[in-house]
Amino acid sequence: LSTWQAINNYTQCIMPNIANVIVDIALNREFDYLIPDHLCDMIDIGFRVTVPFGKRYIAGYVVGLSDTSECVQLKEIQRCIGSQPVMNPSMLRLAQWISHYYISPLESCVQSVLPSPIRKKNNQFKEQYFVELTHKDHKKIDKDIYKKAPRQAKILDLLHSSGSLFMTDLIKTAEASPQSIRALERKGLVSITSKQVHRNPLRDVKIIKTHPLSLMPQQQAALDAIKASMDEKKPRALLIHGVTGSGKTEVYMQSIEYARRKGQGAIILVPEISLTPQTVDRFRSRFGDEVAVLHSHLADGERHDEWHRIRRGEAVIAIGPRSAVFAPISNLGLLVVDEEHENSYKQEESPRYHARDVAIMRGTFEHCTVVLGTATPSLAAYYNTQKGKFGLIKMNHRVDHRSMPLVKIVDMRIEAQREGKVYVLSRELTEAIQARLDRTEQVILFLNRRGYSSSLICPMCGFVAECDACSISMTYHKKGNVLRCHICGHLQHVPEKCPNPKCQDPGFRYVGVGTQKVEDVIQKVFPKAVIKRMDTDTTVGKNAHARVLGDFRVGKIDILLGTQMIAKGLDFPNVTLVGVISADVALHMPDFRAGERTFQLLTQVAGRAGRGDIPGEVIIQTYTPFHPSIQAARRLDYDAFYDQEIEFRRELNYPPFSRLVCVTFRGMNEAKVEETAKFFLEHIQPLLQDHVTISDPVPAPIARIKGSFRYQIMIRSAKIKSLNKALHHVSESFKAPKDVKYSIDIDAVNIL
Numbered sequence: 064l065s066t067w068q069a070i071n072n073y074t075q076c077i078m079p080n081i082a083n084v085i086v087d088i089a090l091n092r093e094f095d096y097l098i099p100d101h102l103c104d105m106i107d108i109g110f111r112v113t114v115p116f117g118k119r120y121i122a123g124y125v126v127g128l129s130d131t132s133e134c135v136q137l138k139e140i141q142r143c144i145g146s147q148p149v150m151n152p153s154m155l156r157l158a159q160w161i162s163h164y165y166i167s168p169l170e171s172c173v174q175s176v177l178p179s180p181i182r183k184k185n186n187q188f189k190e191q192y193f194v195e196l197t198h199k200d201h202k203k204i205d206k207d208i209y210k211k212a213p214r215q216a217k218i219l220d221l222l223h224s225s226g227s228l229f230m231t232d233l234i235k236t237a238e239a240s241p242q243s244i245r246a247l248e249r250k251g252l253v254s255i256t257s258k259q260v261h262r263n264p265l266r267d268v269k270i271i272k273t274h275p276l277s278l279m280p281q282q283q284a285a286l287d288a289i290k291a292s293m294d295e296k297k298p299r300a301l302l303i304h305g306v307t308g309s310g311k312t313e314v315y316m317q318s319i320e321y322a323r324r325k326g327q328g329a330i331i332l333v334p335e336i337s338l339t340p341q342t343v344d345r346f347r348s349r350f351g352d353e354v355a356v357l358h359s360h361l362a363d364g365e366r367h368d369e370w371h372r373i374r375r376g377e378a379v380i381a382i383g384p385r386s387a388v389f390a391p392i393s394n395l396g397l398l399v400v401d402e403e404h405e406n407s408y409k410q411e412e413s414p415r416y417h418a419r420d421v422a423i424m425r426g427t428f429e430h431c432t433v434v435l436g437t438a439t440p441s442l443a444a445y446y447n448t449q450k451g452k453f454g455l456i457k458m459n460h461r462v463d464h465r466s467m468p469l470v471k472i473v474d475m476r477i478e479a480q481r482e483g484k485v486y487v488l489s490r491e492l493t494e495a496i497q498a499r500l501d502r503t504e505q506v507i508l509f510l511n512r513r514g515y516s517s518s519l520i521c522p523m524c525g526f527v528a529e530c531d532a533c534s535i536s537m538t539y540h541k542k543g544n545v546l547r548c549h550i551c552g553h554l555q556h557v558p559e560k561c562p563n564p565k566c567q568d569p570g571f572r573y574v575g576v577g578t579q580k581v582e583d584v585i586q587k588v589f590p591k592a593v594i595k596r597m598d599t600d601t602t603v604g605k606n607a608h609a610r611v612l613g614d615f616r617v618g619k620i621d622i623l624l625g626t627q628m629i630a631k632g633l634d635f636p637n638v639t640l641v642g643v644i645s646a647d648v649a650l651h652m653p654d655f656r657a658g659e660r661t662f663q664l665l666t667q668v669a670g671r672a673g674r675g676d677i678p679g680e681v682i683i684q685t686y687t688p689f690h691p692s693i694q695a696a697r698r699l700d701y702d703a704f705y706d707q708e709i710e711f712r713r714e715l716n717y718p719p720f721s722r723l724v725c726v727t728f729r730g731m732n733e734a735k736v737e738e739t740a741k742f743f744l745e746h747i748q749p750l751l752q753d754h755v756t757i758s759d760p761v762p763a764p765i766a767r768i769k770g771s772f773r774y775q776i777m778i779r780s781a782k783i784k785s786l787n788k789a790l791h792h793v794s795e796s797f798k799a800p801k802d803v804k805y806s807i808d809i810d811a812v813n814i815l
């Protein structure tokens with residue numbers, strides 16, 4: 064033996080016998096435990112274990128192995144849960160990255176990586192009894208049975224013709240009792256075994272197999288670019304900027320097919336809102352049972368089984384919202400983030416990760432191609448293509464060269480002057496709707512505000528009805544004649560007179576329209592039309608959403624009216640008119656991204672028009688017709704929008720030129736909240752470098768939620784690394800008083 068081999072053999076002999084464990088009660092640190100001899104061969108990183116902790120036993124995860132520890136008296140791991148690790152090293156690495164980047168305890172990051180039905184101890188596979196014949200020629204073996212026990216005979220015949228069956232199904236179909244089946248077992252004619260059943264969320268869905276379409280040239284070019292990237296050792300992320308209806312989904316599917324040919328799996332992320340049966344069916348029709356759906360609406364058992372189906376490699380294509388980025392697909396070849404610009408990819412509780420950015424990280428760790436797709440790229444993603452960090456693929460045309468819709472802006476100020484009062488529907492929009500109804504084409508009307516009226520105002524003293532607990536105005540809901548707070552859900556009866564004790568005027572007025580009011584108005588104007596409203600108030604039931612869309616598809620509905628729920632991803636060829644009741648709702652939010660959101664929303668909603676053979680028309684009503692975002696949306700000109708928006712961001716050093724961190728403090732005692740925020744500021748300021756901009760603590764735009772006062776500190780820095788270090792330091796050393804909570808939101812999206 065050479066010396067080198069000897070050393071090598073020697074080191075292999077020392078088995079690490081200490082496990083670094085994080086425990087479920089998030090303490091944000093690792094604990095060392097001895098691995099007992101009988102578990103030595105089994106335990107590995109990613110295993111779920113129970114360990115003694117104080118006077119009790121708690122569950123945790125093995126996150127590392129070592130052969131030394133700084134602790135002297137180590138306790139032993141009690142036992143392993145399950146016979147395999149629940150997390151592979153790359154998922155653990157991802158959790159560790161999230162923990163570090165988003166400044167969140169590793170324990171809660173691991174909880175995000177693993178869906179709750181997997182973590183829960185009692186959640187297991189469902190077992191069912193399964194009956195099969197022991198002999199093929201059972202008729203010869205026991206002739207008597209056919210004379211004496213006709214029920215048992217029926218069971219045998221059924222098993223003979225249909226093969227083995229689950230006990231429950233057999234009992235139902237043969238109208239038999241469990242006793243008869245047990246009797247047959249005693250006679251040795253059938254065997255009963257326990258078998259795992261798969262709780263399949265799609266079991267009742269019938270699908271028709273589809274085949275790859277022959278691609279348009281721009282689709283082919285996109286596919287070629289993705290394939291080339293998939294063949295690279297260290298692929299970089301690609302952004303597909305493809306107009307609505309350019310056939311991005313077909314490109315995704317053929318890219319997945321390429322991954323499959325290479326023996327790789329894929330993940331498709333879609334925003335929760337567009338994870339409709341329609342979307343899932345498109346993938347299932349192409350890839351069948353290889354597709355698993357990870358949806359938060361699934362029952363726990365279904366989620367458990369779908370996850371394990373992926374884990375075992377039975378399903379190799381996962382589709383789902385945000386958290387599907389953690390799908391345990393091994394040998395991942397492609398990760399698609401559809402509608403990359405969507406805010407729902409950002410988790411608004413700890414860990415406050417952005418699924419698009421986590422996807423990019425996972426792609427880097429696993430050397431897999433990440434494709435971001437959208438008609439309205441986020442400024443951040445597009446900026447990255449300009450800097451060469453991401454590749455850019457353009458798809459400028461709709462499939463079959465269908466024309467883009469014609470967008471018209473209606474200036475509601477002129478409309479109001481002409482008509483002498485404010486109308487919900489302009490004359491132009493009314494006529495356009497009428498024309499569609501006459502031709503039995505369909506209409507989508509969009510307004511991003513539910514309820515009846517946005518607020519209740521006293522015209523005498525200017526009093527506005529606000530929620531007692533939250534600092535926003537109450538929305539009037541005609542149903543039940545109530546005021547409702549859209550933040551905390553608080554309900555209140557409409558006051559009979561102005562509550563201001565100095566005023567008490569009875570002449571309350573409603574201002575601002577919501578979807579309920581629009582519904583009333585259009586029903587009056589078009590009494591014969593079938594109108595359906597879709598917002599969170601109407602789609603409460605589990606399948607309400609799908610049902611309405613189904614009815615719309617088959618033409619049972621003429622006008623579909625709704626909030627952002629209907630703005631995205633829907634593909635209805637017979638919709639030739641889209642009306643935006645007011646483009647101003649999103650525009651006047653106190654948020655530097657208001658312009659970006661407005662442009663995205665208008666472009667997306669416009670994209671619902673004219674997806675069939677008849678060209679589409681879009682009518683946008685607004686009081687600010689010359690706003691650059693609205694003008695860019697009118698021309699459907701992303702580049703124009705980007706050019707002016709990026710200048711604005713550059714001047715003010717907003718993202719993507721800086722990373723934005725929003726620290727929010729909350730508590731019932733306002734003075735204390737403000738004081739804590741100031742204290743935090745004093746604490747962090749000396750740690751910051753020159754290029755970091757930090758604001759004084761100020762009340763948040765929504766200054767109160769559920770009675771809790773909210774203060775914010777905004778931090779901007781071109782470099783995240785040094786800022787991150789300072790924030791880690793503060794989050795470990797800074798102690799807020801008990802009744803003040805604070806959160807650190809890295810790359811904050813929601814700053815209200």
Ligand code: ADP
Binds near residue numbers: 276312
């Ligand atoms: P996007 O996701 O870009 O908005 P979709 O993928 O929904 O667009 O495609 C729009 C429509 O065009 C769909 O109905 C789709 O089936 C159809 N389509 C896509 N690619 C082709 C193609 N190569 N040939 C014919 N039809 C296509």
Ligand code: ZN
Binds near residue numbers: 531552
């Ligand atoms: Zn409220």
